[in-house]
Amino acid sequence: MTIVADDAVALAARRSAHLEREIAENPARFRVLTGDRPTGPLHLGHYFGTLANRVRLQRLGVETFLVIADYQVITDRDNVGNLTDNVRELLLDYLAAGVDPATAKIFTHSAVPALHQLMLPFLSLVSVAELRRNPTVKAEAEAAGTRAMSGLLFTYPVHQAADILFCRGNLVPVGKDQLPHLEMTRLVARRFNERFAAGVEVFPEPDALLSDAPLLLGVDGTKMSKSRGNVIDLRDTDDRTAQLIRRAKTDSQRTISYDPDRRPEVSSLLLTAALCTGQPPHDLADDIGDRGAAALKTLVTEAVNEHLRPLRQHRQALAADPDYLRQILAEGNARANQIAEQTLHQVRAAMDMTY
Structure with a gap:
């Protein structure tokens, strides 16, 4: 670096x-x-x-x-x-x-x-x-x-x-x-x-x-990189996005909190959802509370797919006109x-x- x-x-x-x-x-x-x-x-x-x-x-x-x-x-x-x-x-x-x-x-x-x-x-x-x-x-x-x-x-x-x-x-x-x-x-x-x-x-x-x-970290908790295969591409489908986020690395704590220094993987997922929804990551963490990593990943998946849906639809239409x-x-x-x-x-x- x-x-x-x-x-x-x-x-x-x-x-x-x-x-x-x-x-x-x-x-x-x-x-x-x-x-x-x-x-x-x-x-x-x-x-x-x-x-x-x-x-x-x-x-x-x-x-x-x-x-x-x-x-x-x-x-x-x-x-x-x-x-x-x-x-x-x-x-x-x-x-x-x-x-x-x-x-x-x-x-x-x-x-x-x-x-x-x-x-x-x-x-x-x-x-x-x-x-x-x-x-x-x-x-x-x-x-x-x-x-x-x-x-x-x-x-x-x-x-x-x-x-x-x-x-x-x-x-x-x-x-x-x-x-x-x-x-x-x-x-x-x-x-x-x-x-x-x-x-x-x-x-x-x-x-x-x-x-x-x-x-933003890659889904494996390391630096986001195409060569590592740990990224969510803009062109990915909803299902592919969900699959990638399901395997995202988190930690053993059940209560979700936004703490980039001590909980980088969880915090990166929260930040991703925050960027997609416009809500502060701390608020998203409070909403999830003690429902754990599964609830966090569901939230992130829905936020990413909803945010990228218009982009992906537009991309598909453009691709049809070489x-x-x-x-x-x-x-x-x-x-x-x-x-x-x-x-x-x-x-x-x-x-x-x-x-």
Whole structure:
């Protein structure tokens, strides 16, 4: 896990509170870039952790870019897997959750070549030592063991900078562990402006919108992860959801209480129900009382299925129209290409490369 200094997190939190007020007053001045790797369908943790916030920002009037980062699939894998299906599943999850393709630009990495041309000048602006110090790169190097780290994974922070800066994104929703990545993007923007543009702002230094997203555990009581198979996918059926929650880990105490430090598994289930129902987790715990884990799991199952029912119905309807899905992605790719070409032209002009 990435460790970020407390003072940096506190500073980002104060700045985020200010940004939220600015967004409410003038959302049109902001442009958000965020996205996901297409490695499988999104789950409940994604939904409450990031996806619902993206929809919120878009509905407030913030211009939104969503990258389906297909090139990033191979940062730490030997093959791409079933990439076409995974891209489709991710697109369905976005749309079903409320992302509006009429205003959001949804695009794939591989369809925007001008974005990746920014990598060359951007890589010249950072040192190998700076990349090695990046917490995610360090963590991946430690986790790799005897497996060699790919060059793509090593330069991932710069690739992420290109994702954000190609569209001049100035607002990036992040968790506290992702703050070092955004600082790399700010560094690249600042150095480009100083070294190649004589101090003229070609790229803005994007702000972090720090997320206070809740931490939900997987049904086995460990970190929620697709690779662990401990997640509730947004596309799961009611029966599949019930099956997963029935096997969720709890503890031996019969009386249900919300105590994240001493009862993390029970508290995570209560938090899940609270997020789905809008009721405080303490109140839900009091309602269950001494009826035990079975009553808790019944409550959570009903809350999750009820909350996700409209999303799942919408998703099913969207899946029945593959031409519409292809059209959305084609339009998003076209718009991203247009913006990337404009940005690349300005970069070439700044670097005296317009021959």
